[in-house]
Amino acid sequence: MRIGAHVDPAEPLAEAAARGADLIQFFLTDPQGWIDPVDRDDAEALRSAETDVYIHAPYRINVASSNNRIRIPSRKLLFSHAAGAAKVGAKGIIVHGGHVEKADGLAAGFDNWRKTFAYAADQGGFATPVLIENTAGGDNACARRFDNLARLWDAIGDYEVGFCLDTCHAFAGGENLLDIVDRVKAITGRIDLIHANNSRDGFDSGRDRHDNMTAGEIDPELIVAVIRAAGAPALVETPGGAEGQTADINYLRERLA
Template identity: 60%
Template structure:
C-alpha cells in the first residue's frame, strides 16, 4: 500500500515528505479558497525528478455542477488549468469535489454539467492528468454525497475515464456505512483511484466535514484500516497536523502486520 499525506506547506512538499517519512504527497497549487492565477511551482522540476509521487487537490471554490454561469464557467476553466499545472509537477491526478446545485434546482442539470466538462475536454485532447472526483460530506443537492447520486454522476462521466477518490470521513458524515464501502463504490464506478483516509469528529450522517486523527474520531480505526487495505489504492491522510506523523506511523504498522 502506498501511504502518503496532504502537506500543509505547499511550497516545500519535498521537505514535508521527508519529515513525515512518506514518498507520496497531496498538495494545492494555489490558495484553495480563492480564484488566484496559477504560477509555476518552485519545486516543480525537483518534484518531477524525485521519487516522491504527487497528487494535486483542486481549489475548494470550484463547482463544476453549478447552474450559475459565473461559478460554473470559471470552474471548468480552473479544472483544465489546474490539471495542466498538475502535469507540470508530475502529478498522478487532480482531485475535484463533486459539487452541488442550489435548493430547488434540478440536480439532473448538475450531472449534465459534469458530462459537458468531460465531453468538451475530450474533444480538445483531454486533461493534463486524470480527474479524480471526490465524494462529499454534506448537501441535499450534492452530486457526490450519497452513492445513488454518484451512480447518476458515473452514468454521465464514466465513459470518459473519470477517476474516483473515496474520502472516508465524507462517506461517514454523508450517511454511507464504511463496512463494505469498497465493494459498494466499485460496483458503481468500477474503480477507486485514491483514498482520503480520515476519521471524523462528528457522528454518522452529520453532513459535517471535520476530519479527526485516525484513533481519535467517531469511526473505528480498524474499520478505516480495513477500507485502506481493501481499496487497493494509494492512501492519503488528510488528518489534523498535530497527529499526522503518528497517523502515518500507525497506518504503516497496521498494514504491515
C-alpha cells in the same frame, strides 16, 4: 501499500521527508480563491522525486452549478489546475463532486459534469487525470449519497475519470464504511486514491471535519479495512502537523503490514 499526507505547498518534499510519506498532496494556490497556478521553482524536483504527487483542486470549483458565473469559471479553473498539476508530475488532481442550487436541478448538475468532460475530450483531454471525490454535506450534492454518485457516473463514466474515496466524507455523509469499497467499485469500477481521515462528528452529520486516526468517531480499524480492500494509495488529511500526521501514517502502516 503507499501511505502519505496532505502537506503545506511551500516545501512539499521537505514535508514528505518529515513524515516519511510515500506520497503527498497539496494545493497549487489558495484553495478558497479563483487563482490560476504559476510555475513552481521545484517542479523538476517534484517530477523526479520518488514521492508520488497529487494535487487538490480549489474548493471553489463547482462545475455542476446551474449558475453560469460559477460553472464557467469553475471549468476554466479546473483546466488550469490540471495543467499546473501536470507540470509537477502529479498522478491525479482531486476535485470535489460539487452541488446544485435546488434538488430538482441534480439532473442538470450531472449533465454539466458530462459537458465538462466532453469539452475536455474535444481539447485533447485534461492534462492530469481528474479524480472526483465524495463529499460530506449538502442535500443537493452530486457525490455525497451514493445513489447520486451512481447517477453522476451514468453521465460521465464513458470518459476517463477516476475516483477518490474520503472516509470522513463518506461516514459524515451517511454511507456505511463496512462494504463501501464494493459499493463504490460497483458504481465507478475503480478507486484511485483514499483520503484516510477520521471524523470529528457522528455518522450522517453532514459535517466535514477531519480527525486523527485514533481520535475520531470512526473505528480506525474500519479505515484500515477500507484501504486494504481498495488496494489504492492512501493519504491522511488530518490535524497536528508533521507530528500528528506521522503518527497517523505509522498507525496505518503498522496495521496494513
